[in-house]
Amino acid sequence: MASNQAFASKKTSLITILSSAHGRLRREQRDIDKRDLQRALKYGRPERAWGQRWLVDYDGITYITNSTMRQEITAYPSPLPEFDVDVSAMHEHEKVQRLLQQKPELSTSHTVIVIDNSGSMLGKKNDVHLYRDSQNAAFSMTALEFVAEQLFSNTAVNSDLVSLIKFSDQPSVEFSLEPIGWPVYNKILRHRNKDSYVDRQTAPFMDGALGQSNFIPALNKALELLEKISHDQCASSLFFFSDGKSTDHQKQGISAEESYERMNEVITSMASRFKDSLTISLVGLGDVRDEFEPLKKMAIAASAAGAKGSFERCEKTAAAISSSISSMVTSTTETRLALQEGGRSRFTERSGLTSEKISFPKCNWRVFRIAYHYVYQPNLKQLVLVPMLPLAAVHSSPEEASRRMKSPPPYIAINANYFGKGAERVAFRCRLSDTEKAKGFVFEEMIAKETKYEQRIDERIAFHKTFTETQDLANYLANEYNQLLQSIPLQTPQLRFLSCSVLVLEDPTFPGGLRGVLVEKMLDTDRFPWVKWNDNNGGLVNGKRKHVAIDVDFELKELQRENARDNLGAIVEEEEDSDDDESISDVESDDSQNDDVEVTSNTLGINPSEYLQAFTHFTYRFTKKKVMVCDLQGVFNTEMSPPTIEMTDPAIHYASTRGRRMVFGRTDKGRSGMNSFFKTHKCTKICKYLHLSARNKKWNQDWRRESAQRTNFRHN
Secondary structure (H helix, E strand, C coil): CHHHHHCCCCCCCHHHHHHHHHHHHHHHHHHHCCCCCCHHHHHHHEEEEECCCCCEECCCCEEEEECCCCCCEEEECCCCCCCCCCHHHHHHHHHHHHHHHHCCCCCEEEEEEEEECCHHHHCCEEEEECCCHHHHHHHHHHHHHHHHHHHHHCCCCCCEEEEEEEECCCEEEEEEEEECCCHHHHHHHHCCCCCHHHHHHHHHHHHHHCCCCCCCHHHHHHHHHHHCCCCCCCEEEEEEEECCCHHHHHHHHHHHHHHHHHHHHHHHHHHHHHHHHEEEEEEEECCCCCCHHHHHHHHHHHHHCCCEEEEECCCCHHHHHHHHHHHHHHHHHHHHHHHHCCCCCCCCEECCCCCCCCCCCCCCCEEEEEEEEEEEECCCCCCECCCCCHHHHHCCHHHHHHCCCCCCCEEEEECCCCCCCCCCEEEEEEEECCCCCCCCCCEEEEEEEEEEHHHHHHHHHHHHHHHHHHHHHHHHHHHHHHHHHHHCCCCCCCEECCCCCEEEEECCCCCHHEEEEEEECCCCCCCCCCCCCCCCCCCCCCEEEECCCCCCCCCCCHHHHHHHHHCCCCCCCCCCCCCCCCCCCCHHHHHHHHHCCCCCCCCCCCCCHHHHHHHHHHHHCCCCCCCCEEECCCEEEEECCCEEECCCCCCCEEECCCCCCCCCCCCCHHHHHHHHHHHHHHCHHHHCCCCCCCCCCCCCCHHHHHHHHHCCCCCC
């Protein structure tokens, strides 16, 4: 908690000062040319500059005039101030860094910034308006836009890592894998060039003569740093900033074209390694007369290999540089959000998948014979073969299902164009059919889900087991929650997770001639909007995204727990439901412990979000802190009686005492996920009424046994 206060508080005078600097630069970008030099001369303090020139600082702008002080030669912002990081803040920064070295899986993004530090970035030719040279502009704008702007807007937290490479003849790693924060802001600013005017003017000539702008070694070093954080829920980025004048061909004694090919090989290797979890932004500083062929070709190579590649030419203005950095930050943020849903996969996405949105006609039905029908049985913890209709059909038309129970439709038609695509699965419209042709449809439309990865197609039934198990346990807990809600003296909504079946179909285009799909009800999103009420990382509160910082103290406790367990040889039994540990519940809101809550029609209405946030909290308490159901998404069907929140694809965090990870699939973040929920959860009136707190010890001690013995999905 201390680290959050140290870095996030905007009430200190230090941040006020830096905010002023930030706003001042924004003003400078708009109207520096309109400033009155006479006011600067009247109120500023002139100092002798080189030659016969004068330097005047006034209102955050440095003016350079001629010897008579009547003609302005140039003007640029006074150097951005460093942030005054005190000892305690620096200690917190270093503590986060040490934690992430031991638990790199906690990082949510890693950006490698590569800035050209060669002579051509220092010469007058590439001067950026408002800055003394291109090199100063690159470092200043990176510090301001990439670090300060994200800290002010809360779009980056201590789980987002930064590495910095400067290069000329050879690359130099200035720092690596540092959590974003004010110490990083200061470090970037300290790399601004301080050479004299004369040295800066001769630098480009030395650069051209000695071949001191070599891209290839810098790209290889960037790849090396990116590979240090390679877990599947980390968004990676490369930000490469140069004036585009590579000298690799001189250094290696090859043609310019061959040097471009070698650059592309490195970029292709990088993009192939990280695929769409990697953003590669190549920025060339200059005007239309400058040649940026190497950067353009690398952007194309990056996209061709599966990464998000882009090239942007920046005019010689700070605003253009700001725009390029903002684009890279936006792309990285989008990737981070997508990865938090399920992480980067090591598998290859199936080719030939086409969305309904771009297909005409939208539906292209293909009919398959149903070979087998499976339903998950919690007492056996496996899918079992059952001779009955798919559960989705049973629920959509109960009377028709009762009549057809002994003669279920032998075929299913699946649209060739997909309806939607998620982190691991692709969904298609489907219909049961009495004939092999798309004319014998019976029952209502359903959804068929299957893997979107080539390598998992032949798993058929096994692929769906975790999804059915997760949805089954979530539905059991929803039923328990619904019963508890009956004590509230008002009409309350019911929670329901969709019942699902796994069908094995005869399809000669699949390995072994068989295809496995999970089938469930098609939610009516035409009449009731699809809503995601929370996610699996505490990052969605009442429909609003929130980037949650690492709770460093909690994670250090978890690290100690893991080390202690390893030393004991993991002798703890998994089935223990101890409630002694308070390392997670100590971040629960005290509001949930209110003993008396008056419930009236004026204080408690049907707000789905309140009931669902309370449901996630309930699952944690009801299971003695072993299970938390989250990533709640679906529709609120107000036409059902009682009104029902119908959901699908939940995530479950499982607190394993034996250190098992991802027990309920890739979205299972274990105890860390539970802690993230409580970092953003504000107890609702429902939480208070149900006494969801550590004080209440009246939770079911036998939830494991009961969940295994009950039939959690409705079969009739």
